[in-house]
Amino acid sequence: MLIEDIEYVIFRHPDLAAVRAFMVDYGLLDLQQGGDMLYLRSYGDAPFSYVSTKGETAFVGFGFRVSSREALDRLAARFGSAVTECPHPGGGVYTAGTDPDGRRLEFVFGAERLPRVPSGGAPIVWNDAHARNRLGHFQRPVYGPSHIQRLGHVAVFSPTPQEMISWYCETLGMKPSELIYQGDEKNVVAAFMHLGKGAEWTDHHTLAIVGGKAAGLDHASFECRDIDDLGVGHMVMGDKGYKRRWGIGRHFHGSQIFDYWTDPAGFHMEHYVDGDVVNGDSPVLSYPFGRETLLQWGPAFPGL
Structure with missing residues (x-):
């Protein structure tokens, strides 16, 4: 196993104040800002979850937490890059490279974890057709931004999706959870990829690769506390x-409940909860591209 988890996304924005205000209302927390650099954290223990430099609008790439120093050295050898002190909050050591589409990939080992920030609330107790479990107590979520727990995944566009899927499997040890094809089943146009962690359970997808005219970002996805946290956050963003x-809706691939918003530079950010988990014994599923596999319920996808 090379990679423990995805950890942060890297952007450039022309207006750091505007994107900071958006992301704090979205549910991240201030961590560090100075000069032309902005770091934001989640409520979880990651050293940070979001970084942007000031400059021409761009999605630069993303960073991973590596499972061991040995794994970091193996990755450095694969990319032909040095292992150096990590300049980001949390420190540790890191190496970096690029994927075939030119996205920057950073790999960090030994960064100091942050104390978790209390997220409020308590586990939801449901009254439904299966049972009445909440007896004499009321469900009263507090109004305010969502409480982002962690970066969950990124979804990227690639003009060569099949080659990119193979590259992430061969280079980073990722595995497909579900493949999407168009026409012939061999004509794979998208994949939802999980980390290769053997028998250990992991997110249904840490990376989604989707065929597109040009390389780019479809969205970055952050996990909320629970469904009420996502719903109240939806209200805050609208207000x-x-x-x-x-x-708000429920996806087909990955099953998560989703809610997407667009930042001041035009990048899409997803709130999600209740995503699927898989492991090395989970079968690879394959489906044709179509409207019916975009979601299980919710509003229609824009433009379809």
């Missing part, structure tokens, strides 16, 4: 006047 892209 603040931000641009809603899509949601």
Whole structure:
């Protein structure tokens, strides 16, 4: 196993104040800002979950937490890059490279974890057709931004999706959870990829690769505390006047409940909860591309 988890996304924005305000209302927390650099953290223990430098609008890439120093050295050898002190909050050591589409990939080992920030609330107790479990107590979520627990995954566009899927499998040890094809089943146009962690359970997808005319970002996805946290966060983003892209609904691939918003530079950010988990024994599923596999319920995808 090379990679423990995805940890952060890397952007450039021309207006750091505007993107900071958006991401804090979205549910991240201030960590460090100075000069032309902005770091934001989640409520979880990652040293940070989001970094942007000031400059021309761009999605730069993303960073992973590596499972061991040996794994870091193996990755450095694969990319032909040095292992150096990590310049980001949390420190540790890191190496970096690029994928065939030019996205920057950073791999960090030994960064100091942060104390978790209390997220409020308590596990939801449901009254439904199966049972009445919440007896004499009321469900009263507090109004305010979502409480982002962690970066969950990124979804990227690639003009050569099959080659990119193979590259991430061969280079980073990722495995497909589900493949999407168009026409012939061999004509794979997208994949939802999980980390190769053997018998250990992991997110249904840490990376989604989707065929597109050019390389780019479809969205970055952050996990909320629970469904009420996602729903109240939806209200906050609407009340603040931000641009809603899509949601609330439940995806087909990965099953997570989703809600998408668009930041001031045009990048899409997803809130999600209740995603699937898989491991090395989970079968690889394959489905044709179509509207019916975009979601199980919710509003129609914009443009379809």
